[in-house]
Amino acid sequence: MGLLQRQKPLRGKESRLARQNGGRQLRMEKEREGFMVIWISGAYGVGKSTLADALAEKMGNALIFDAEEVGNAVRGNYPDCPYGYIFEDYPLWGEFCYKLLKDIHDSFQKDILVPMTLVRSASYQMIEALARDGIETFFIVLEASHQSIHDRILARGEEEGCWCMENIELARAGSAALPGIHIDTDGRDVEELTGIVLDKIWKGAEARL
Numbered sequence: 001m002g003l004l005q006r007q008k009p010l011r012g013k014e015s016r017l018a019r020q021n022g023g024r025q026l027r028m029e030k031e032r033e034g035f036m037v038i039w040i041s042g043a044y045g046v047g048k049s050t051l052a053d054a055l056a057e058k059m060g061n062a063l064i065f066d067a068e069e070v071g072n073a074v075r076g077n078y079p080d081c082p083y084g085y086i087f088e089d090y091p092l093w094g095e096f097c098y099k100l101l102k103d104i105h106d107s108f109q110k111d112i113l114v115p116m117t118l119v120r121s122a123s124y125q126m127i128e129a130l131a132r133d134g135i136e137t138f139f140i141v142l143e144a145s146h147q148s149i150h151d152r153i154l155a156r157g158e159e160e161g162c163w164c165m166e167n168i169e170l171a172r173a174g175s176a177a178l179p180g181i182h183i184d185t186d187g188r189d190v191e192e193l194t195g196i197v198l199d200k201i202w203k204g205a206e207a208r209l
Helices: 012-020 024-033 048-059 067-077 091-107 119-134 146-155 168-176 191-201
Strands: 036-042 062-064 111-115 138-143 181-184
Touching: 036 048, 036 168, 036 191, 048 062, 048 111, 048 138, 048 191, 067 091, 091 111, 091 119, 119 138, 138 168, 138 191, 146 168, 181 191
Parallel strands: 036 111, 036 138, 062 111, 138 181
Antiparallel strands: none
């Protein structure tokens, strides 16, 4: 199973404390159970990096893995981009990400946050492989309306008609089809979303909000 669940979830007051204390309860639990990978997917511009930054601050001992940098290195060394623009279409990208994440997990006592869009169902095998290796792995999918994502892309300084904007529906559909913890971000700020993610991780839930 690609999404691992906790055996003893927190509920009620304990769950609220986990959020209010900025992940302190989460850190105490992880010291007992080991460290985890949290992959944050969703359409381009939906707010993955913003959420990853907020989670890293709350959790206190997490690092952010830049899968896009891996993709740029892989794609950039092929002549004429033979597999197109999407990193997932380069077989070595998934392999390199998997091996790097496993090595970092095994070598450093830190949780790992990965803000990166996945739109190909085959790419989820990478998430499942991490879980099979015994790494506690969560796959978060951020969702929003087309208009919300359009507005967020503009707000971060990109122009109308840019690549991300032209591929909103591709990313929305591809992300929505993947399993995991799906969270509707419309009408929610990053603080609320951070609390929701931490709460979902505690409960091991796979509910769509």
